[in-house]
Amino acid sequence: MIKFDRVTKRYADGTVAVDDLSLEVPTGEITVFVGPSGCGKTTSLRMINRMIDATEGQILLDGVDVKTIDPPTLRRGIGYVIQQAGLFPHRKIVDNVATVPYLLGWDRKKARDRAMELLERVGLDLKMADRYPFQLSGGQQQRVGVARALAADPPVLLMDEPFSAVDPIVRTSLQEELLRLQAELNKTIVFVTHDIDEAIKLGDRVAVLRVGGRLAQLADPPTLLARPADDFVREFLGRDRGIRRLSFVSDEGLRLRADLTVSVSADVSTVRGADESWLAVVDGENRPLGWASVKDLPETGTLADVRLAPYGTFVRGRDSLRGALDAALLSPSGSAIAVDEEGRAEGVATREALDEALGKVAGGVGA
């Protein structure tokens, strides 16, 4: 655990970058520091590994004041990733990743093996190992930056806007990669960003800072979205708070109707009298094929003869209520088809069912 205990940083010119900050960063979790430019995020982060020393207060790493640990020793246990990766331009990728192991005196082969293993872990083609940083895209360099920070297997990882310089698509994949890695590695991560969506996506807990380096709120994402502490936090969270909150509400309580899915081999005469205007048609393996409009059914034949409208599905137990609602909005029937992880239909979440589930969230019960 990392503990900030009444930490203040005053720079030589009198600027108070961080003001009386107290918070705890739990072991094995991602804690995000988010806030507008100049609110002291980088300063706070760098005080942990003593690139900057606090003016007042203490930072405790597993109970030990970092000021009592000499910086090289301290940093051995703390990986550090920055924007644009900060790779050494004249070293090959593999040697960039092996930087800390070399410093620790590992033999060359062991260090390189470790580097190769990590490159694979962060999703890079091993062909890249012998290239130089300028021969990689920004997103690839960023992955190398993460691999390098993990090389000596430090328990703590500090990440300062690591994904800010890449385009939104690459950024999304880097975020997902980080969450996947974290699920395996369980590092204690402090992640700095000015992007609230990134904070909400990655953080187990999110610390919102305001200019002057003061903590505005520390909470898990659903709590932050549901109950911002004040106007500053509310404004910083931006629009669509209510909708975004649905991402954290499980869809598992959604009532599904199995009677609204029919096999493509069914005869039209058997479904003509259905009391719904749309039916979800599935193949022999129960995978959705599309929606059939009941009033437009032909006189004879099977559902295989019917032109089906494209459908919205959500993966039950994984996609959250927001995913279910989104699928319903994209579907001509206004209902969403729930599928399992293999893509097999489990039933249909009708508008009534969605309405019921949303009603519970609106009342605060679903959070």
Ligand SMILES: Nc1ncnc2c1ncn2[C@@H]1O[C@H](COP(=O)(O)OP(=O)(O)OP(=O)(O)O)[C@@H](O)[C@H]1O
């Ligand atoms: N060496 C320094 N001397 C004086 N003031 C500084 C110094 N470094 C940072 N500051 C000031 O301290 C405040 C916090 O800076 P910091 O870099 O921690 O902000 P930040 O939240 O990381 O901002 P950004 O989102 O722009 O990276 C700012 O007002 C900045 O100008």
Ligand SMILES: [Mg+2]
């Ligand atoms: Mg910064």
